[in-house]
Amino acid sequence: MQSSQRPDHARPFLTWQRITDWAHAHYRARTFNKDERIPTRSGLLYLVERGAVRLVGTAQGAAPDLASPDLDDAADEEGATSLALGLSEEAFLGFVGAGQPFEIVAQSPFLLQSFAHVDQTTVLWLYWSDLDNWPHFRREVLDAFRYQHQRKLLWLSTLGQRRTIDRLLGFLTLLIEEFGEPCESGYYLPWSLTHAQIGSAIGSTRVTVTRLMGKLRQRKLIHIYKDGLIAIPSDQSVAREALG
Numbered sequence: 001m002q003s004s005q006r007p008d009h010a011r012p013f014l015t016w017q018r019i020t021d022w023a024h025a026h027y028r029a030r031t032f033n034k035d036e037r038i039p040t041r042s043g044l045l046y047l048v049e050r051g052a053v054r055l056v057g058t059a060q061g062a063a064p065d066l067a068s069p070d071l072d073d074a075a076d077e078e079g080a081t082s083l084a085l086g087l088s089e090e091a092f093l094g095f096v097g098a099g100q101p102f103e104i105v106a107q108s109p110f111l112l113q114s115f116a117h118v119d120q121t122t123v124l125w126l127y128w129s130d131l132d133n134w135p136h137f138r139r140e141v142l143d144a145f146r147y148q149h150q151r152k153l154l155w156l157s158t159l160g161q162r163r164t165i166d167r168l169l170g171f172l173t174l175l176i177e178e179f180g181e182p183c184e185s186g187y188y189l190p191w192s193l194t195h196a197q198i199g200s201a202i203g204s205t206r207v208t209v210t211r212l213m214g215k216l217r218q219r220k221l222i223h224i225y226k227d228g229l230i231a232i233p234s235d236q237s238v239a240r241e242a243l244g
Contacts, residue, residue: 015137016099020049022133023124030123032116040104040114044125045141048096051121052179052191055093055102058111092201094155095191097179100148101141117191151178159202165212167202169221176232185223188231 023029029049032038038053040046046053095117096102104112116123131138151174158170172189180187195213196206216222225231 015134019047019134019137020124023047023049023126028125032121032123034116034119034121036116038114038116038123040125042104042106043128044103045128045131046102046104046114047124047126048098048100048102049122049124050098051119052098052117053096053102053121053123054115054117055096056090056113056115057093058090058113059109090197090200092193092197094152095175095179101144102148103145164202164204164208165215167204168198168209168212169216171198171202172222172230173232176230180232183225183231185225186231186233188225188229190229192228193230 020029030038032051038046090113093112096114102114104114106112131141154174155171158167158174161167161170175193176187176189179189179191181190194206195209198204199206199209202209213222217224221232223231223233
């Protein structure tokens with residue numbers, strides 16, 4: 001597995017320090033508690049200084065009846081799911097880690113929001129014109145957005161898998177490839193995710209995700225590290241063959 005590609009690893013420390021100092025001096029920084037909504041608006045650039053941000057989306061429209069017998073787990077397992085089901089709640093759209101930028105673009109009929117995923121998450125905000133003071137950093141931000149776009153294409157490819165268990169394993173693998181940290185038995189995601197959040201991301205339900213997570217653990221394709229954190233073995237080629 002490749003190590004996580006995080007923009008702050010290659011960034012000169014003094015440049016990043018100047019930007020964070022400037023943001024704090026101009027009251028462009030704020031620290032949030034876990035699950036607190038981060039107020040955002042279109043046209044601004046946001047930088048995660050510390051912690052992690054969770055991006056979610058909701059569809060502005062009639063939500064389907066989650067208790068409907070037509071939305072049972074059997075249909076879900078056969079791949080007859082709808083991404084609209086996930087978006088009718090709060091669909092998990094991904095993380096933004098420390099040192100990474102993000103934007104919230106208004107796009108009707110969808111509402112995009114950001115939340116602090118862990119306590120003491122600090123977010124800076126800037127106007128794009130502010131980056132004129134740091135042209136090298138502007139290039140780094142654009143490179144980071146290009147990288148995020150490439151990861152989203154992989155995510156979309158994963159969501160195109162017919163079997164829910166394939167979507168689940170692919171989704172977890174992508175997350176841990178990007179944000180994972182090494183452990184004795186592979187790599188683990190340093191932040192917790194509920195089964196409901198995972199289900200919303202892959203167009204499934206909490207019940208189905210719980211059942212399939214059990215299957216993946218039985219086949220040793222994933223395991224739980226420390227306090228409920230999801231981990232995968234370092235040799236994913238073997239894992240993929242075992243899934244078959």
